[in-house]
Structure formats: structure tokens, C-alpha cells
Amino acid sequence: MDAGVQNHSVVSSDVAEGFIGVIYGDVGTTSFRCSAITPIDRNEFVQVRHWQCGMVLGRVEELQRKTDLSLEKAQLVSDGEDVQVDEKVSAAIHVIGYRDERGLLQVPRTPFRAGESVYKAEDSLIRQVIGLLDSERKGAYIGVLIGHEIQIYLDINAMVQKHVSVLAKTGGGKSYVVGVLMEEFMKHGVTVVIIDPHGEYSSLRDKSKAEATERKFGVKPRSYSDQVLEFSPDVKVNPSAHPLRFTLGNLEARDILGLTKLSNQRSHLLMLRKVLDALRMAGKAYSLAEIIALLDVEDDTTVGSLIDELEYLREVEIFAKEGTKIDDLVVKGKCTIINLKGSPPDIQELVVSRIASALFELRKVNKVPPMLLVLEESHNFCPQMGVAASSKILRTIASEGRKFGLGLLIVTQRAAKVDKNVLSQCNTQIILKVTNPNDLRAITASVEGLTASMEDEVQRLPIGVAIITGGGIQMPLMVEIRPRETRHGGESVKVLPD
Numbered sequence: 001m002d003a004g005v006q007n008h009s010v011v012s013s014d015v016a017e018g019f020i021g022v023i024y025g026d027v028g029t030t031s032f033r034c035s036a037i038t039p040i041d042r043n044e045f046v047q048v049r050h051w052q053c054g055m056v057l058g059r060v061e062e063l064q065r066k067t068d069l070s071l072e073k074a075q076l077v078s079d080g081e082d083v084q085v086d087e088k089v090s091a092a093i094h095v096i097g098y099r100d101e102r103g104l105l106q107v108p109r110t111p112f113r114a115g116e117s118v119y120k121a122e123d124s125l126i127r128q129v130i131g132l133l134d135s136e137r138k139g140a141y142i143g144v145l146i147g148h149e150i151q152i153y154l155d156i157n158a159m160v161q162k163h164v165s166v167l168a169k170t171g172g173g174k175s176y177v178v179g180v181l182m183e184e185f186m187k188h189g190v191t192v193v194i195i196d197p198h199g200e201y202s203s204l205r206d207k208s209k210a211e212a213t214e215r216k217f218g219v220k221p222r223s224y225s226d227q228v229l230e231f232s233p234d235v236k237v238n239p240s241a242h243p244l245r246f247t248l249g250n251l252e253a254r255d256i257l258g259l260t261k262l263s264n265q266r267s268h269l270l271m272l273r274k275v276l277d278a279l280r281m282a283g284k285a286y287s288l289a290e291i292i293a294l295l296d297v298e299d300d301t302t303v304g305s306l307i308d309e310l311e312y313l314r315e316v317e318i319f320a321k322e323g324t325k326i327d328d329l330v331v332k333g334k335c336t337i338i339n340l341k342g343s344p345p346d347i348q349e350l351v352v353s354r355i356a357s358a359l360f361e362l363r364k365v366n367k368v369p370p371m372l373l374v375l376e377e378s379h380n381f382c383p384q385m386g387v388a389a390s391s392k393i394l395r396t397i398a399s400e401g402r403k404f405g406l407g408l409l410i411v412t413q414r415a416a417k418v419d420k421n422v423l424s425q426c427n428t429q430i431i432l433k434v435t436n437p438n439d440l441r442a443i444t445a446s447v448e449g450l451t452a453s454m455e456d457e458v459q460r461l462p463i464g465v466a467i468i469t470g471g472g473i474q475m476p477l478m479v480e481i482r483p484r485e486t487r488h489g490g491e492s493v494k495v496l497p498d
């Protein structure tokens with residue numbers, strides 16, 4: 001056939017199943033317009049035959065209702081007159097492409113032909129062109145492709161090896177989708193540690209009370225109580241948790257002072273160093289109580305403020321002669337929640353830094369199983385501006401963790417405030433509604449293959465819909481997140497009853 005053909009007659013190929021309309025106007029290779037006789041939504045997939053390449057997949061980028069209602073006639077309508085309006089819907093289609101004989105994704109190099117029929121895409125073509133993972137064995141079931149009943153699975157190996165980020169404004173559904181992923185990881189026996197500053201994840205033990213969920217998702221409520229472990233520095237606030245304790249043994253004077261408000265005072269540093277040296281000479285495990293006792297006999301006027309600060313640390317009860325054993329904390333195939341609810345920010349940073357460092361060191365020598373570390377509120381633990389106690393180790397894990405099978409899952413409502421060195425290492429991105437311009441900019445800077453229209457879409461995403469890239473998916477997809485099997489613990493508190 002001749003690509004440069006000037007005239008050809010078109011005959012409607014009648015109204016077959018899934019028929020949407022016909023290509024019209026100026027036709028391109030990467031986009032075109034078609035009439036939309038049958039209803040279709042934005043972001044749905046369509047298919048159309050290309051005269052050289054066969055069936056090609058496209059996506060509805062925008063819809064427009066073209067009408068002949070002029071300003072003058074609109075005036076007449078408001079005056080109560082009966083006016084005939086002629087309307088037609090036009091769809092702008094973005095061409096995604098087709099698979100060639102070698103299985104490579106290609107986009108036609110010549111334009112489609114006007115008059116060609118456009119259909120709602122068949123599931124088999126969508127799967128083939130976007131290269132969906134069909135193996136449930138190593139996939140985490142996260143939801144269904146929007147507008148289609150195709151279940152989407154993310155590659156668990158890819159997620160653990162190349163890190164994940166979950167980004168959205170507050171209330172955008174981050175913790176909900178992280179809960180979905182946790183259920184999937186437990187189902188597949190993947191080891192996980194969750195840093196949980198708000199105590200939202202203990203509810204992974206509870207079966208969801210939601211009535212039968214929509215059939216298309218195929219989700220049945222269940223509990224994971226036998227796979228969930230919970231630890232907390234503050235078991236008074238979190239009675240369902242085991243106590244989390246660290247030894248002081250490998251903390252230097254400077255580290256301990258760093259946990260107080262006296263970090264810059266040299267006299268305190270020297271005093272503390274002297275006391276620690278004395279305790280270490282004795283060769284036994286020691287606690288804050290012993291440090292305080294030795295400081296008490298020091299003959300120095302400024303020692304009082306140091307003792308006050310250490311007394312405060314002692315009340316937090318994070319340090320003990322015997323620390324929590326890593327074998328108790330990390331168990332193969334289980335999900336360990338580090339519940340930090342009620343712990344002050346400096347203690348939270350300390351906990352994250354100690355746990356992350358221990359996991360990294362132990363993974364290097366294979367003393368803990370390959371695993372994922374989930375970091376909620378990660379802008380607090382690896383900030384872009386300033387440093388947190390945990391900044392350095394998190395940056396190290398982001399850049400080197402993949403070599404050792406230690407993955408990071410970064411969760412934040414402020415993408416712009418997370419260390420770029422960490423965020424840019426996340427290869428799987430789950431983006432929910434974001435409206436802050438700085439955060440949008442940070443996200444587009446770190447996401448590959450995000451089209452301009454999708455970027456725009458991020459601001460309008462309804463709750464429960466995510467744009468997902470990576471994780472074995474070859475192009476950004478809009479996914480309706482599946483319902484939870486367990487109870488979501490992060491429900492907003494209602495001020496007024498229903």
C-alpha cells in the first residue's frame with residue numbers, strides 16, 4: 001500500500017463490540033483524534049489498526065464535546081427559548097505502540113489513516129503491549145488497571161532490589177497502599193521492618209470489617225496476626241508491643257550528647273568521655289543509671305544540666321543493659337513494626353539510625369534475611385535540608401542496599417523535602433494525589449516516562465487511584481488500588497458523627 005495516498009474512501013465498519021468511533025482530521029504517528037460515538041473515559045485504553053503495523057494500543061488523553069451552541073444561541077436558551085443543539089464527542093488519543101516480531105515496543109513511523117475504526121482495547125493486547133507481569137508467584141497484587149478489569153502485579157524482587165517510593169499529600173492514601181503492599185509481602189513470605197511513627201500498622205493483625213468488596217478486585221478480608229511482630233520504645237503508650245531497647249555499649253560520648261540539648265558543649269563532652277572511659281575499663285555492661293551515678297560525684301558546677309538531660313533520656317527507657325536481640329526483631333517471612341508513637345523526634349531518629357545500621361551491617365554478612373525497610377515520614381529521617389541522626393545510613397542503604405538485598409520503601413507527603421540522593425534511587429514509584437507545586441516538581445524530576453498529561457493528572461487523582469512506574473511495569477500506569485484485607489489503622493478522626 002502507498003503511504004502517500006491522497007484519497008481513499010472510508011466505509012463505517014459497522015458497530016462491532018467495543019467500537020468507539022473513527023479517526024478524523026489531521027492524523028499523527030504519536031497522537032490523533034477520533035469521534036467517540038460510545039461513551040469512554042479519559043485514560044482508558046483503545047486499539048486501532050495501523051495499515052503497516054497491525055493492532056496498536058493507545059490511551060484516551062482528553063475528551064471534548066464539540067457543540068454548535070453559539071454565544072448568541074446560549075443567550076436564547078437563558079431567555080427560555082427552545083434551541084436545538086448539535087453535539088459530538090471527540091477524543092484525543094495518545095499512541096502507546098505495538099510489539100514487533102522481536103517483542104520490542106514500537107511506535108508506528110507513518111501516520112494512521114483517517115476513517116480507521118477505534119475500539120476499546122482488548123485485555124490481551126493491553127497485557128502484551130504494556131508487558132504486564134502475569135506471574136502471581138513473585139508479584140504483589142496492588143490493584144486493577146483503571147477502566148479495565150486487569151489485575152496489576154508488581155515485581156517483588158524489583159521492589160526490594162531497587163527501592164520503592166510512595167508519594168502523596170496528607171490523606172492521599174499512602175499508608176493505605178503501604179498496608180496493601182505489606183499484606184502482599186507477608187503473603188509471599190518477604191521479611192519486612194516498618195518504621196511506624198504514628199502506630200498505624202498494628203492493625204495488620206485485624207481482619208478488615210469492610211463488607212464484600214467489589215468483585216473485580218477479588219479480595220477477601222483476612223488477618224495476618226501470626227506474621228506481625230511489634231516493638232516499641234514506649235510500651236506504656238503501645239501496650240501491644242514488645243519493648244525495644246538498645247545497649248549503650250557502642251555509643252560514644254558525642255553520640256549520647258547528640259541525643260540531648262547540650263550537643264555543643266565541650267565541658268560536658270569531656271566529662272562524659274571520662275565517665276564512659278571509666279565504665280569501659282570496668283569491662284561490664286552499663287546503663288544510664290551508672291553514668292549518672294558517676295557524674296554525680298564529679299566536682300563540677302555545670303554537671304547538673306548534663307545529669308538533668310540524661311535523666312530525661314532515662315525516662316524514655318530506650319537504653320538498657322541488655323538490648324533487644326536482632327534475632328527477635330527480624331524474623332524471616334515476618335513483618336516487624338517499630339511503633340514509635342509517643343516517642344520524641346530525637347529518639348525516633350536514634351531508633352531509625354540504630355536499626356537501619358544494624359540491618360545494613362547484618363545483611364552484608366547474611367545474618368538477617370534479604371528484606372525491605374519501610375520508612376514512613378521519611379522526610380524526617382533523611383531530609384533534603386539539614387541532617388538527621390539517620391541521614392547517613394539511609395543514604396548508604398539507598399545507594400548500596402541493592403548489592404546486599406536490603407530494600408528501602410520511602411513514604412512521604414513532602415517529596416521535595418526528602419534527600420534527593422535517596423529519592424532518586426527509588427525505581428518503583430507509587431504516586432497518589434499531590435498538589436504542592438514543589439513536590440510535583442520533585443516528583444517529575446525523579447520519574448521517568450511520565451507524560452505531560454499524567455503529570456497534570458497527579459493533581460486530580462481521586463483517593464484510591466495511583467500512578468505507578470517501575471516494579472516490572474514498563475510504562476507509568478493508572479491503577480485503582482485494591483481494598484485492604486486487613487483493617488486500615490490510619491483512619492482520620494471524625495469531628496462530627498455521620
Ligand SMILES: Nc1ncnc2c1ncn2[C@@H]1O[C@H](COP(=O)(O)OP(=O)(O)O)[C@@H](O)[C@H]1O
Pocket residue numbers: 168169170171172173174175176177463464465481482483488490491492
Ligand atoms: N485505596 C483506598 N481505598 C479506599 N479508601 C482509601 C484508599 N486510600 C485511602 N483511603 C482512605 O483515605 C484516608 C486517608 O488515607 P491514608 O492512607 O491514611 O492517607 P495518608 O497516609 O496519605 O495520609 C483513609 O482514612 C482511608 O480510609
Ligand SMILES: [Mg+2]
Pocket residue numbers: 174175176490
Ligand atoms: Mg499516613
